[in-house]
Amino acid sequence: MNHLSNLSDKLKLGGEEDNINLLYEAIEDNPSILDIIDSKQFVETPLHIAASRGQIQFANEIMNLKPSFASKLNPKGFSPIHLAMQENQNRMVLSFVDMNKDLVRVKGKGGLTPLHFASHNGDYVDLLAKFLLECPESIEDLTVKGETALHIAVKNNNYQALDLLVCILRKIIKKGARKFDYKILNRKDEADNTVLHILAQRNFEPQVAHTLGLLLETRINLNAKNLEDKTALDMAFNEDIKGKLLTAGAKPGLRVRAAHTLAHKLISNITIIDKLVIFTCSLRMNISEEQHNTWLIVATLVATSVYQSALSPPGGVYQANASSDNNVNITSSNSTISNPGNAGKSVMSNFYFFMFSVANILSFLVSIIAIFILTPSGVLGGLVSGPVVLFSMNYLVSMRYISPGSNTNIVDITILSIGFVVFIYLAIRFYHVIRRWAMMLRSKL
Template sequence: MDENLRKATRTGKVNELYRVIQSNGNVLRHFDEVEFIETPLHIAAEEGRIEFAMEMMNLKPSFARKLNHQGLSPLHIAVRKGHKEMALRFLEIGKHLVRVRGKKGKTPLHYLCKVGNQLGLLDTFLEASPDCIQDVTTENRTALHIAIQNNRLDVLQLLFRTLKRKDYYWEVVNRKDKDGNTALHIAAIHNQPKVLKLLLNCKADKHATNQVGLTALGVAQQHNNRENIAILKGCFIPVVSNFKRKLEKQVVKYVTKASLLIFQNMDNISADDRNALLVILGLLLTATYQATLSPPGGVRQGENTSKSKGSYDATVLGKSVMNPSNFLLFYIPTYLVFLVTLFLTLALLKTFPRDFRSALQVLLAFLAVSFDESICDLAPTTSTYTILNIFSGILFLLMVYMCIVCRVSKISVSIVGCWIFPSILYLCLGSEIDVGAGQGLLLFLILYDEFWKGTVLIVCYCLFVRVDAFFGARIDLYYFLDIVTLIGCWLFLSLARLCIMRCT
């Protein structure tokens, strides 16, 4: 490097830089010609010369991705040296710099996970490039591995906060390094009980084995860490735990196969084709929903709403005038079209931003509930109503499947379950208490790890379905049995889970 240029860089004098350029217009050219070299930007990052660094980035943006002889980019150096403002300015110019891989494949995020978040840069890094959390080193270690190895619990908590919003959450948490160790193994090796609890709460797979065939529990037993052994064993019977593990493995296996078969080509659709398909699917949803609002032939109406005139029959008002066979011939295909259209629409939303996608999923869930309620209310006989409930069940199972393959959120499945599942349970059980208990159990199985969301959903649901109580309807205690049982079951199961977690 030209000595005058080096001097200007170390002192951070921009005017001196331009004097050097005036004397030699090609003074910066040769840096691009060498693969690994210390550029003026590296020196400015090391010295903390922000103004000079920004000027250099303006002149030669390519320097930001250059690695020096130690395999470090300017952002790596800024993080290592603790120059917070320098690092932030780099990110303002190029968010992609967070993912520049240096020596041993380590990104600036990996360095931050190693040294800790004293500078408060981690939030900014994750906001600038949330997907950087997927990056691995040449040893196949993620940011989680590195943070645990260096006992950075504060870093881990921030990483999990970002990771929970991602569809690849489970894959990153259970990623194995070159030795086959997951983050859970690393925590067991380094005797970090708090981290073990955090990982288990975040769905870390305690049955995963490393290259020598040890689970995290096996590693803890090998190191004779009694506290870790107790945490990893938990309060569950081994036979039950193993059965649950095998069952989950089989479910994931077949669901993954089905997912690949259905969604493999769908995810590769171009943006223009995706938008066109969403428009077509939107029209189909509108058309099928319209069929429930304006059924062929209309609905039955009393000639007079007065019961004394003898023309009032509450059991048939609002029911379809079609005979049962014609009703089913028309509405079964309509329901099938709605199901397939809803299924494809939810699948095509995969590439949308997570928060926006979740909002759309909730809206579509309410649309599905409204469609189901509307079409069931039109059923002219009990038998047709029962047949339609089969399709209601299919709708719910479809939403569960979409949730398993990370195409819809849990809250969307819960919304559908809240409104559709009770009618199915009532047909099978016929008891208000049994329906409430079954509904509470179902919601707990779906939202067991999201207590507050589940509680808000249940309270809103209960207020909604019993809204007539606020308008003077004649009611008694039996009228509230189902929702009281639902709330009680939810709170009891949530409390039981909390106690089990505290015990472990």
């Protein structure tokens, strides 16, 4: 025991004096000394000592030997990077982040991460920017009180840090970024207060006005309620802040209609739209990525081939040729006719064109539905859906135009049916967007 104590003292002295030789002398005496220290759940490692004193060389050396020391908490609940920040050892902190960016997310006492600590103190804005640049996901981390870095910044009147955090949220480019920034901006703390609730209670100073303006330009929920059923407008006591909130569309808590509870939503009857959404989602989930790509290609080829057959139906169409004296002669592939009204119409008989149009339109309809289902959701899917809808309209117009006169009613009914299906699809596609808009409109009533 005394031997281990002597080795620990040697390691401690090495951390204090930045002496790497003492580190290896201890390892020579007991090659398992670092493992023995690491086996303890809460312990002050040599890395803690080196970090608090800014001994970068010793810290880098021991991190190479024992990376797990970097996330180890001492008995007071702090990791080495936490201690470095507390002692204003900024170069030490940057060295930690350069070696392992995930150290920004190490949780210490109270769930505080280095990002939270940097948001608390206005002197650490440059470090905060470095943390966000290296590890933008760290902005999701919460303290044990449910606070984000934004909550901590506004509660400590660190408006420069809050501005930086809001701007970073608006610039983050990742999958599902719109849901991501909405989730972080509207996160509630233990009292169900959002950042806007807290900021609304401040005096109307230039910094507060600027930060409030930034928040109101984001997708923050103006009418979120806290545990006291108060919105940000209810919490504001300054008339200038109230005016800005009212201009942005904020409402008092009493005028915000209570949203249905989760239990109510689950108990409520499933609508036709819900069933279609569930059906579409289940189809997407039950095929692999390879099958998804294959079927999308097949559906696209079928739709293209069917469209081409509408442009060039079997047997062709009646052609119109203008003569030099402006008289019109109408010719088919086999004969000349005298009725200009048949120009561009299919030469097939009514019965055969009916059979052709039914099979053709059904094939086109199935392939278009398949394309819609297989197309990814989100903004990209919306961009793709527009040309597909226009493509479908062009096809329907072509079928309507080449249809012989006696078949126009059948074709018109089919076109209306396809139009209805396309409309249902678009309603499903933008179901969540429409619902969000409806909730926003109800909150303003």
